Amino acid sequence: MENIMEKLTALCKRRGFIFPSSEIYGGINACWDYGPMGVRLKNNIKTRWLNALTRLRDDVVPLDAAILMHPRVWEASGHVREFADPLVDCKHCKARYRADELGCDPTAPDAQCPTCGMRGTLTPPRMFNLMFKTFMGPVEDEASVIFLRPETAQGIYVNFDNVRVSMRKKLPFGIAQVGKAFRNEITPGNFIFRTREFEQMEMQFFIKPGENERWFSYWKDERMNWYRSLGIRPEKLRFHDHGPGELAHYARAATDIQFEFGFGSDPWHELEGIHDRGDFDLTRHQEYSGKKLEYFDEETRERFLPNIIETSAGCDRTLLVTLVDGYREEEIKGETRVFLGLHPGIAPIKAAVFPLVKRDGMPEIARRIHDELMRRFEVFYDESGSIGRRYARMDEVGTPFCLTVDSQTIQDQTVTIRWRDTLAQERCAIDRLGERLTDLIGGC
Amino acid sequence: MENIMEKLTALCKRRGFIFPSSEIYGGINACWDYGPMGVRLKNNIKTRWLNALTRLRDDVVPLDAAILMHPRVWEASGHVREFADPLVDCKHCKARYRADELGCDPTAPDAQCPTCGMRGTLTPPRMFNLMFKTFMGPVEDEASVIFLRPETAQGIYVNFDNVRVSMRKKLPFGIAQVGKAFRNEITPGNFIFRTREFEQMEMQFFIKPGENERWFSYWKDERMNWYRSLGIRPEKLRFHDHGPGELAHYARAATDIQFEFGFGSDPWHELEGIHDRGDFDLTRHQEYSGKKLEYFDEETRERFLPNIIETSAGCDRTLLVTLVDGYREEEIKGETRVFLGLHPGIAPIKAAVFPLVKRDGMPEIARRIHDELMRRFEVFYDESGSIGRRYARMDEVGTPFCLTVDSQTIQDQTVTIRWRDTLAQERCAIDRLGERLTDLIGGC
Numbered sequence: 001m002e003n004i005m006e007k008l009t010a011l012c013k014r015r016g017f018i019f020p021s022s023e024i025y026g027g028i029n030a031c032w033d034y035g036p037m038g039v040r041l042k043n044n045i046k047t048r049w050l051n052a053l054t055r056l057r058d059d060v061v062p063l064d065a066a067i068l069m070h071p072r073v074w075e076a077s078g079h080v081r082e083f084a085d086p087l088v089d090c091k092h093c094k095a096r097y098r099a100d101e102l103g104c105d106p107t108a109p110d111a112q113c114p115t116c117g118m119r120g121t122l123t124p125p126r127m128f129n130l131m132f133k134t135f136m137g138p139v140e141d142e143a144s145v146i147f148l149r150p151e152t153a154q155g156i157y158v159n160f161d162n163v164r165v166s167m168r169k170k171l172p173f174g175i176a177q178v179g180k181a182f183r184n185e186i187t188p189g190n191f192i193f194r195t196r197e198f199e200q201m202e203m204q205f206f207i208k209p210g211e212n213e214r215w216f217s218y219w220k221d222e223r224m225n226w227y228r229s230l231g232i233r234p235e236k237l238r239f240h241d242h243g244p245g246e247l248a249h250y251a252r253a254a255t256d257i258q259f260e261f262g263f264g265s266d267p268w269h270e271l272e273g274i275h276d277r278g279d280f281d282l283t284r285h286q287e288y289s290g291k292k293l294e295y296f297d298e299e300t301r302e303r304f305l306p307n308i309i310e311t312s313a314g315c316d317r318t319l320l321v322t323l324v325d326g327y328r329e330e331e332i333k334g335e336t337r338v339f340l341g342l343h344p345g346i347a348p349i350k351a352a353v354f355p356l357v358k359r360d361g362m363p364e365i366a367r368r369i370h371d372e373l374m375r376r377f378e379v380f381y382d383e384s385g386s387i388g389r390r391y392a393r394m395d396e397v398g399t400p401f402c403l404t405v406d407s408q409t410i411q412d413q414t415v416t417i418r419w420r421d422t423l424a425q426e427r428c429a430i431d432r433l434g435e436r437l438t439d440l441i442g443g444c
Numbered sequence: 445m446e447n448i449m450e451k452l453t454a455l456c457k458r459r460g461f462i463f464p465s466s467e468i469y470g471g472i473n474a475c476w477d478y479g480p481m482g483v484r485l486k487n488n489i490k491t492r493w494l495n496a497l498t499r500l501r502d503d504v505v506p507l508d509a510a511i512l513m514h515p516r517v518w519e520a521s522g523h524v525r526e527f528a529d530p531l532v533d534c535k536h537c538k539a540r541y542r543a544d545e546l547g548c549d550p551t552a553p554d555a556q557c558p559t560c561g562m563r564g565t566l567t568p569p570r571m572f573n574l575m576f577k578t579f580m581g582p583v584e585d586e587a588s589v590i591f592l593r594p595e596t597a598q599g600i601y602v603n604f605d606n607v608r609v610s611m612r613k614k615l616p617f618g619i620a621q622v623g624k625a626f627r628n629e630i631t632p633g634n635f636i637f638r639t640r641e642f643e644q645m646e647m648q649f650f651i652k653p654g655e656n657e658r659w660f661s662y663w664k665d666e667r668m669n670w671y672r673s674l675g676i677r678p679e680k681l682r683f684h685d686h687g688p689g690e691l692a693h694y695a696r697a698a699t700d701i702q703f704e705f706g707f708g709s710d711p712w713h714e715l716e717g718i719h720d721r722g723d724f725d726l727t728r729h730q731e732y733s734g735k736k737l738e739y740f741d742e743e744t745r746e747r748f749l750p751n752i753i754e755t756s757a758g759c760d761r762t763l764l765v766t767l768v769d770g771y772r773e774e775e776i777k778g779e780t781r782v783f784l785g786l787h788p789g790i791a792p793i794k795a796a797v798f799p800l801v802k803r804d805g806m807p808e809i810a811r812r813i814h815d816e817l818m819r820r821f822e823v824f825y826d827e828s829g830s831i832g833r834r835y836a837r838m839d840e841v842g843t844p845f846c847l848t849v850d851s852q853t854i855q856d857q858t859v860t861i862r863w864r865d866t867l868a869q870e871r872c873a874i875d876r877l878g879e880r881l882t883d884l885i886g887g888c
Binding site for chain 1: 457458459460463465466467468469470471472473475476477478479480481482483484486487494498499500502505506507508509510511512513514516517531540572576577578579580581582590592599602603605606607610611612624626628630640641729732733735737818819822825828887
């Protein structure tokens, strides 16, 4: 399985999904750049998430808050005080560990550094805050210290009233946001699984107190179904409920949606967290800002602070799951065929258009088909190399359908549609291609 | 015109387009959060830009590079040395100025502070670098200083070879990117015109040396046409060519696309810059990284560094233009009707669906129409308040079409389509609404 991650990393670079950031300068630790195929895949995942959460329902609206927020936000949220990991250094070889991942007590007299094997060289754990800090305004003093947000959720909480009033929303309703967050992780790694700059897809659902269990359960189901709707194999997905000892300071109940990534001693890792946050967030922001955030229920004539059910997903992790779950190797006539079994709805390219050969007017017909289809879909035209090589390249970027113009096309105005996963072929009239592809790709 | 900016700022907050960031904490200077209507408008603008630049043509591909880059990138680009503004303080009233915007020489003996009117209180200008810096890794020392990117363009240059090879591209070709950038501006302001966190839409077009004039001229036309395709009034747009004294250190030729925003002593302000950057960027990155970035031309068998034509647009500024240009007040029967004349392709909501009254089965029919249309468009259902108030709310968020179910609907299965700009009305059969809206909204 480690092997698949290596193969994927190589495929992602070779086929333009993901490059190491600033690679010509030797890279920058745990930052990645999305190439042409990667950015399309990522944008499709984000759009699909936003559509499922907001466009296809009336009770959740989108938001896009700034990355730079007022520093008091992070005092209210608890991040200034709590958002820290215990850091351990080896004084001999300079290796660096998160104490909770070290596997031993670094203060024990015979504690041994896992990297260099020396004993007694580990420092005691010291707490290290994971927020990146910077300075706003020209003078670097304490007054102007601000942070890069370590999560997008706080941008939603501080806008609760602005969104509620401007959208005339009544409980229950949610606010959904896609955006970058930054954490100065001590031990980033596993390709794009844990990075210092990453993108979140978070939704906060505001409810009446007392309805927590019902909505927590509702959103667990909704979110699991969303991953399944991306075509992820159900047996690779599971819930991991947090016991009382595992709960974060803000959570009354929590579950992770995990995927069997395969790396590490436990192959299952978190993909999304679903949390019953009670009234922790609005209570704290009301207290720290001095602004009333209560909701007035017109039916019961009561005033109260709404409770919150949160669904917090990693966009990069979801993308990684589509790659890991979609990666396929097949033996065909002694040759290995590699393809990405991406759901057509998120595939970077929906269809490729090929002339079988570069003569008999086939390139011109294929061009016309391409130019017509590109108004509705991301399509790709290719006439270079053998048809087999062109199919192989499209397989590796997960293109679900290849349309080939051949000699029969000239006679009956049909093309071959070749299916990536099954290699099945069908003929389709050129003037019905748009409709057929719409059916095959499916809705939002 | 200042008046329109004030009205727009109020409308944007009232109708959920744009809120001051961290407003419950008193705000954070020159940062803004996009509310439900704003994020939809912004996403539509970004998608339209990406479609025009990449999906609808074969020679430009998208990229999404990380915000955090290797610090040497900013030495190579010249930002560490050059990206600074001259800062002047008033020692008396603490007002802060950009020397080039001050309108007088602060070192002259009788120089007077424009804010407090005192003479001789201004400091000499000192250069202030506009890059936000932060620290990667747990230790705050010089070795780990990194910057928030002040522009997205460098992410494209350092990925030139990765994109070229993985996409098998030959010159000329372009790389397009949408993403956040950060500048510690001394004098931000004018709503979302100049902010410290903003979003860029940049495209770098790599060409053979010698073809610069032709491609510079080509991209000027393309980009101007793009703004016109958004429905911006042509008389509000113009080119401003830079004279030799205005050129930045990297530019051989430059023009701005300006819009008549209306604020300031000169009402025209930059919306997009188009630059002939020659081989400055690849030369510098080749020198600083030690990696060859030359291109081998298979036809002429020559090796050379490509030249670059850049188109650099502000996403937030484009959004502001659509608001300023779209804002309309009309007198109708002694009442003022306010509406946003947004192009249907970028309007946050494409159509609203109303039952005329809350009886006779009209809400049920309207709901069914809404639920059918939402699979293809962002639509909005509303049954609260008078039909006039519902129209007015949709006018203010720029919804181009309102569909009303009335008593005639029950007889003949048609609804009224009301046009936002002209108030014209037409009847349309319910089962033809999807098709009709597709025609009215237009393509990508």
